[in-house]
Amino acid sequence: xxxxxxxxxxxxxxxVLEQLVFIFAEPAPKAELPTNAESVLQVxxxxxxxxxxxxxxxxxxxxxxEMAMNxxxxxxTEEISAADAHEAIKELVxxxxxxxxxxxxxxxxVFDLSPPDISRPDSTAWMEMLNDxxxxxxxxxGGPLLLRFLTNQAA
Numbered sequence: 001x002x003x004x005x006x007x008x009x010x011x012x013x014x015x016v017l018e019q020l021v022f023i024f025a026e027p028a029p030k031a032e033l034p035t036n037a038e039s040v041l042q043v044x045x046x047x048x049x050x051x052x053x054x055x056x057x058x059x060x061x062x063x064x065x066e067m068a069m070n071x072x073x074x075x076x077t078e079e080i081s082a083a084d085a086h087e088a089i090k091e092l093v094x095x096x097x098x099x100x101x102x103x104x105x106x107x108x109x110v111f112d113l114s115p116p117d118i119s120r121p122d123s124t125a126w127m128e129m130l131n132d133x134x135x136x137x138x139x140x141x142g143g144p145l146l147l148r149f150l151t152n153q154a155a
Contacts, residue, residue, distance in 0.1 A: 001134065001149075008103050009149050010136055016096045017140070025138040025145070030130055033137045033144050037126040040098045043093040045116040047101060050109030053151035055097040057089070058121070058129050063142040064089050081137075090116035100149060 010027045017025040039061045046054045059067075065077045068085035071092065077085070095117045101111050129135050129146050136147045 001151075005104060006136075007088055009100060009147070012099055012103050013136070013147055014098055014138065016092070016099060017067075017138075020071065021067045021092060023140050023142065024066060025140045028139045028144070030135065030137045030139040033130060033139075033146075035127055035130065036123065037144065038123070040121060040123045040126055041089065041118055042124060042125065043089055043116050043118045045090075045093050045097045046114040047097060047111045049101075050105050051112035055093060055100065056129070056148040056150075057093050057096070057145065058126060058147075059145035060143050061120075063140060063145055065143040067092060074089045086118050096147075120131070 014025045014027065017023050037060045040058055041061050041064045042056060042058045044054055044056050046052075065085055068080060068088035069075075069077050070086040072080050072084060076082045078086075094113065097113060098111075102110075105111075125148070129148060130137070132148060134148050134150055136149075138145050138147065
């Protein structure tokens with residue numbers, strides 16, 4: 001992935017978090033991010049079309065809960081169900097993927113997006129994703145998060 005695409009991804013994802021989730025995210029050097037995170041959630045969405053690949057978001061569950069709470073307009077995480085929180089985070093990834101694809105490929109190409117899926121990976125998944133050169137790291141008010149945008153074609 002070239003540097004211009006990396007800048008687009010970094011900037012656009014931070015903008016989506018600010019506008020949709022009302023959380024400020026600062027791109028972070030991966031060397032400054034924690035090397036382990038307990039109780040993380042991972043959301044994946046696959047896409048096909050002009051290019052194909054997937055977008056992956058991984059974050060501690062507490063950060064995901066805060067993002068969902070903000071998206072749903074709740075005053076506390078106790079006001080929303082776990083299922084609603086998961087749906088909100090999946091929608092965040094869905095919107096992020098659509099905006100990234102448009103920013104990178106333009107308005108012309110059509111993409112098919114799979115429904116996002118959410119999981120609780122094992123304790124090694126955070127470090128594996130952190131070490132992947134395609135991963136972007138961020139600091140938010142609530143904690144760290146990782147984002148990976150993979151394509152089968154250079155974006």
